[in-house]
Amino acid sequence: MAKQSLGEKFADISEKTKSSQAWNSIFRPGSIFRKGYSDSPRNRSYVVMNSLIYHLHPVKVKRHAVKVSYTLCLGGLSFFLFILLTVTGIFLMFFYRPTAAQAWDDIYTLQTSVTFGLLVRNMHRWAAHLMVLSVFLHMARVFYHGAYKAPREFNWVIGVILLTLTLLLSFTGYLLPWDQLALWAVTVGTNMMGYTPVFGDQVRFVLLGGAEIGTDTLLRWYVLHVLMLPFVAVIFMAIHFWRVRKDGGISGPL
C-alpha cells in the first residue's frame, strides 16, 4: 500500500468520523441544531443574525477587518482576557476572605491545598498583566491607524476610560494577597494620590478607608476589585462595542 500524505490521512480520518454512527446521531439535522446546518451564504448570515454574536458583529465585514495583521486582535483579546479574568476571579473568590487576619493565609492555603488553586491564581495574575499590556497596545494601534477620527471620537474617549478602569482593576487587585509586595506597592501608589491638590488627604482617606492602610482598606479594595470596577467596566465596554458597530465597524485601511 502506497504511503499516504498527511493531508490524505486527515481527509480519511475526517471522512470516517463523519460517517460514523456517533457523529451522525449528534449532528443529524434536528439533534443539536434543530434544522441542521448546511454551509450556504444564507445560513452563514443566520449564524450571526440569530445569536448573541449579532450584538458584537454585523453579518458581513469588510475584508480588511478580518486581516489579523491589521488589528492584531488586540481589542478582542482585551475583552477575552477580561472574561478569562472574570472566570478565574470567581474561582479565587471561593477561597478568599478580605480581612487582614485571613487574606494571606487564604492565598497560601489556596496555593498549597486547593486543587488547581495555584494554577488558577497564576493565570489570574498573568492574564491581568497581559490585559494591561493588550489594552495599551490596542490604544497604540488605534492611534497609529488614525481610527479615533470622526465619527469615532467619542469611542476613543470611552476607550481611554476603559484603559483607566483596567489600570484601576489591576491596581486594586494588587493589594489583595496582603503580602509585603502588595502592601508596599499600594503604599507607594496611594501616597502619590495623597498629593492631589486641595483635598489630597480626603482622597487618600476615602481610598484607604482610614488614615493608614489596614483591614478596612483591604475590604474596600476587594469590593472595588470584584464588584464595582468590573460593573463599571462592563457598562463602558457595552457602549464601546455598540459604538464600534454604529460608527461603521473597524476603520478603513490606511
Place this chain on the structure above:
Amino acid sequence: MAEIPEHLLKRAQEAKARATTGGDSSPTEATASESKIPEELLNRTAAAGSQPSAVATKDASEEITSPQPPPASATGPAGHTQRLLAVVKSGSIQDVKLKPVDKVHVWPHLLVVEFVAALAVTAFCVVFSIFVNAPLLELANFNQTPNPSKAPWYFLGLQELLTMFHPMVAGVTIPGLALFLLILAPYIDKNPSNKPEDRKFAISLMTVHLMFWAVLVMIGSFFRGPGFNFIFPWADGLFFEL
C-alpha cells in the same frame, strides 16, 4: 477647448452626410423599421391609432419637418442647428450605482480568527502559569519596609518621575494632564486623513511620548535598586516583582 473624440466626430460627419442625401425620409418611418417591435403589434397599433392619431402624427411630422428651412440667424457655419460643446463622461455628473465593497461573512471568516486567537491566549496563559508562579512574599508587615518599595510596573514610570519632580507634579499633575490630553486627542487632531504620510506630526508626537513612557517604566523596573538608586541589573541584580 475640449477635445472631441474621433469616433464622435466621425459619427457627426456620417449623420451630416445622411441628412444631406436622404433628408426626405421621415424620422418616424426610420424608427419603425429599425425597432425590434414585432410586426403584428405594430400593425395593431397602426390600425387602432389610424383615425384619432392621424392628426397628431401629422402635427408631429410637421413639427419635425418645419425647422428644415430655419431662420438664417439660428444656423451655424455649415447650416447646423446644434453643435457639440463638450463630452461629459457618464460617471462624472451622478454616480447611480453604489461602489461595491469587498465584504466577507463574519461566520466563519472573522469568528474563526477570533476563536483561534482566544484559544492561543488561553493556551499561553495556562502554559505560562504552569511554569511561572505568581509572587507571594511573606505576610504584610508594617514595621518592615522592603528596600526598594516599588509600585506595580505600569506605575513605575510615575514613580520614576517622583525622583525628578515634586510628588504633586509627578503623581497628579503629569498623569492627570496626560490622561486629559489623551481623551482630547480626537478633538485636538482635526486632520481628517488617516494615512501615515499625512499625519507625520501626530504620529511622531505619540511615538515620542510612548517611547518616553516605556523608557521611564523600564528604568523604574530594572534600573532602580535599594533606596531607588540607579543600578545596572546585570551588575547589582534585579529588584523587580510582577
